[in-house]
Amino acid sequence: MAIRVALVDDQALVRSGFAMVLSVEEDVEVIGQAADGAAAVDLVRSVPTDVVLMDVQMPGTDGIEATRQIVAEDLARVIILTTFDREDYLFAALEAGASGFLLKNADPDELVAAIRAVSGGHALLAPEMTVKVISRLVSGSAARIESTPAPGMDRTTRTVNEPFEPLTPRELDVLVLVAEGMSNAEIAGELFVGESTVKTHVSHVLAKIGARDRVQAVVYAHRAGLVARPTA
Structure with missing residues (x-):
């Protein structure tokens, strides 16, 4: 079965870019997109999802609160998308239950590898960012x-x-x-x-x-x- 992925970001261009990258992968399926945290929670409640690529800073319900709800209900695993401009958000996201982090400028291969790793129960622990x-x-x-x-x-x-x-x-x-x-x-x-x-x-x-x-x-x-x- 393909890994079911939800894309959550308030910028449509970012979501489209990730969707385009993932569309060529046979073992990955984008099941939906959301522009804020509340819509993301509704999406994964209604559609079976394995991994959520979650932005942090969004209007309304942010990525931290959405991650907390998704993890608490065991709906999916969450990868935080970040530019590292607000580290305090990242710390809170970890406490909310995120399974790891991915830089928004990551290479396509890194994106796919991250999704596969988290879907398999592992985590993104790149020494250069996550341990710190x-x-x-x-x-x-x-x-x-x-x-x-x-x-x-x-x-x-x-x-x-x-x-x-x-x-x-x-x-x-x-x-x-x-x-x-x-x-x-x-x-x-x-x-x-x-x-x-x-x-x-x-x-x-x-x-x-x-x-x-x-x-x-x-x-x-x-x-x-x-x-x-x-x-x-």
Whole structure:
């Protein structure tokens, strides 16, 4: 089955451009377009959707609130479209449940790869943008999280809930490397194991910490203090 994609942006030209790029992909189908967040929520409620490409700044209901509603109702996964001119919007979108970010000037191949990755339950964790964003997100939001022990850590800092099951030392290693923005292939090389083994570890980690995808795992790891936050 084709990946069903909804395009949400207040600029018709942007939506048309993305639709044109996706129209040549056999495994991607644009099921509809919306010019604001409220229309986007209505669209994915009425038409089965796998992935939403969501702008942030729109009149009326913005992309953050639309993302929150879509994720809360488990209607689709959301990729935030951004120019990074308002990072505070991006942080809020992550907390709302977005599965990742894509620059509006991304190459067509990047757009398609992002849609396929998110549809498959993965996330957009490009080290050059997402890790920095998430680090700043959790730095500002940690104080709002209930203080409980971090998983597998002998530390006095308590910022996140314990996992449903204890993480093994290897799973903890994998979580840290995921939080540093590494792909499965890169983690396999770092730990000298097969990529299929890494996939298994990642799946176990997500299940144990109750994360929907790698984005949530990265947020969890940063909140737990497992990864040093950048100073810049």
